[in-house]
Amino acid sequence: MGPRMVKEPADRVEGAVRLRPLTSADLPSAQPLTAALRWPHRVEDWAFALALGDGLAAELDGRLVGTIMGWRYGADAAALGFVVVADAAQGRGIGRALTEAMLGILGQRSVTLTATEAGLPLYRSLGFTGTGLVRQHQGGTFSAELIPLPPGQRLRPLGRSDAPVLATLDRRALGLQRDSLIEALLPVSDGVVLDREGEAIGFALIRRFGHGQVIGPVVAPDLAGARALIAHWLGSRSGQFIRIDVPEESGLSPWLQSLGLEEVGTGAVMVRGTPPQGDGTLRGFALVSQAMG
Template identity: 55%
Template sequence: MADLNPSRTLIYRPFAETDLPAAHRLSQAVKWPHRLDDWRFVLQLGSGFVAEDESGVVGTALGWPFGDAHAALGMVIVSPEHQGRGIGRELFSRVLDSLGTRTIFLHATPSGEPLYAKFGFKATGTIDQHQGAAFQPPLISLPPGERLRPLGINDGPRLAELASRAAGYERGAVIDALLDFANGIALDRDGELLGFALFRRFGRGHVIGPVIAPDALRAQALISHWLALHEGMFLRLDVPGDSGLSDWLQGLGLPRVDTVVAMARGAVPAREPALRAFGIVNQALG
């Protein structure tokens, strides 16, 4: 919907913590599921900009640096009443400039993909969003010597290492922040931590992610653990389109409700072949 009063004066400024309630209302206006706490979490890890006029905050965009060479960009929202004025483009451009020469990742909706392509972003894959409450978790048998166990107090550095290796870039800050409030299960072989899956409140219910594992079978075991503990609750998982998990999840009663395009600008890092993310944190942070 076009702005009915395009003469309003727009101001672009850094995103402040006091903008969180307005940003939350903005995401509700475009029917995003984020709670105020979900906004608070992503702002804790990054920074960004808002567009504001006499009516208040009408646009947002955030970015998250992962070390000196990589970053993510997301939470690009413009109020439905103010779309068509180039606000999203300007916010996007400002966050891009703030992230410098890093390789930047994002997840694009169909409406956003053409804009991002103009800024040099190229498609690298897809992310399938699965959610639901009427599922039946299976029992997954692990190879001999492997087991699932609760995360221990000293597991944090190993989780950060595994997540970083699976991504090909630094993920320690994201994992450390998640561990302040998420629950976790570890995949263990004779005392060696091979993978893990975190579980936390998000949006309309709870989300499983990230899920880091050597292969799809072990990822299924980690995911099934959380499904079995929360049967009948509303759960969400966002999995790469090439993970091999989408059909499996749909067969369990967790339908695919959306697919977005993963995009990157810059050199995409090489991931370790024997370890990967089978579930992401969220579509903003990857």
């Protein structure tokens, strides 16, 4: 599935800067923008994100100098990310123009993003408020033993018919309709399901991303279940570079630190509108990515 065509603001001009749809042909030029910030995204990571959402590019004198992407999660919610402006183009209001344009495309949905410290003033001025932190853990030297599960629970491999089950679990945990995202993740991920007497009650995916592999999303009914799911992947990926982005309220950070996955940064979770809410029976313990939530 390719990027949806964006009818506006294809011809919008901000001084000498033109905003237009971001396309797959732009990605080899866009990837260096994140590389300059020491973000690990490969062109393939950019392509995966763009295929599921809308993107805008900012051009200055014919050169790509800024990007943004947005993803619709049903009729009521969305996520926003990949907001990047080249150093040489700073101070022209490009970040604001891109963000305002993407918010216009996403409409009246509640919009969530993970902000860097530099982006906080812009997002606050656009009506976003902070709701928490995301803690990024990563490393290639870690040790994780398998965690015993209560009677009646087990981990099983992801099955071919599990896509709608995982989408339902994800929606119960986060209150987001992300069926298309979950469906797109499965062909590029390995997965394990937390099962209780034949009923799926959680899952964890792992896929290629950046410098190695990333664990996420992780959905579970409690902290013990989340640890068991994550430990499964850590135990089977010994010596490989692993990243995982967890909400601060997950309670996972001290445990991840103790395993050797160091915390290397944080991001501020911000929302414009009413924050989405799950049904309270499940929780999201790790993100797909900081951009896509």
